[in-house]
Amino acid sequence: MREHIEMELLNDAFNIFRDASSKLEQQYALLERKIEDLNEELAEKNRAMERNRRLAAMGEMAARIAHEIRNPLGSMAIFATLLERELSAEPDKKKLAVHITKGVKTLDNLLSNMLLFASNPGVRLKQIDLKDAIEDALSMTIGHEKKGVRIKTSFDGSTLVMGDLAQLRQLFLNLFLNALDALDEDGTLVIRIRPSEDEPGITEVEVKDNGRGIPSEALDRIFDPFFSTKDRGTGLGLAIVSTVVSAHEGFIDVSSEEGRGTRFVISLPVAGPEKAIC
Ligand SMILES: Nc1ncnc2c1ncn2[C@@H]1O[C@H](COP(=O)(O)OP(=O)(O)OP(=O)(O)O)[C@@H](O)[C@H]1O
Ligand SMILES: [Mg+2]
Known part of the structure; x- marks a missing residue:
């Protein structure tokens, strides 16, 4: 047991x-x-x-x-x-x-x-005149003009912002070259500077073309580095636009309709004290 x-x-x-x-x-x-x-x-x-x-x-x-x-x-x-x-x-x-x-x-x-x-250099923000950046960039589009294309500029209110002239010049050059590329003969490129109606202390630059427009499926990708629909495009233009705008603590708005045209609005803080952003 x-x-x-x-x-x-x-x-x-x-x-x-x-x-x-x-x-x-x-x-x-x-x-x-x-x-x-x-x-x-x-x-x-x-x-x-x-x-x-x-x-x-x-x-x-x-x-x-x-x-x-x-x-x-x-x-x-x-x-x-x-x-x-x-x-x-x-x-x-x-x-x-x-x-x-x-x-x-x-x-x-x-x-x-x-x-x-x-x-990706930092920017040294100084008081600059946006008109200078735009006029310099327009003069750099020489050779890319198209027959019959009209360029209309209008500057309203103060055009002074806190910015890095060389970088803003490059930003606008990329926007203008894209617009000129997209335009047919007799198209129009409109460039406007004006104070923002919604946000005090912000100056807006509108760059509008009535060219071929951007298909809605591409619109989400246009700021991606190396995204291009052009045979010989590097796809860096708008990536630079986005980098420069961020470095200036600004923002971008884009709207486009295929066959009707494209409108970019770049918003930048108006002139204030000088500072460096790295
Ligand atoms: N104003 C515009 N009208 C029509 N399409 C545009 C416009 N701006 C940009 N795009 C579209 O966005 C794409 C990306 O533009 P982005 O400037 O970055 O590169 P890219 O112009 O193709 O080449 P890169 O500028 O480097 O020579 C273009 O390939 C084009 O399809
Ligand atoms: Mg481009």
């Missing part, structure tokens, strides 16, 4: 031990899986870090190359302009020099966008 009871106790103890050990085994397997997951996550994070390191290095390299290309490009622009003047009596030959100027300007714009994109 006593032997029987001892046997039962032993059996119970054995069962308890077996259950506990199977639970331990399950927990061990669970822990093993978790460790595997964590190891995978760590490997992915290391890969992402390595990718970011390479991207940063590439950005630096791109910025350095862009600087190097800039100087000879500047000389080419001057020589091409001189050549244009020399050939003013020979329109056919002059046309070739105009092509060189246009190509150089396109390259220069690409380099400026690349430099802004790769180095």
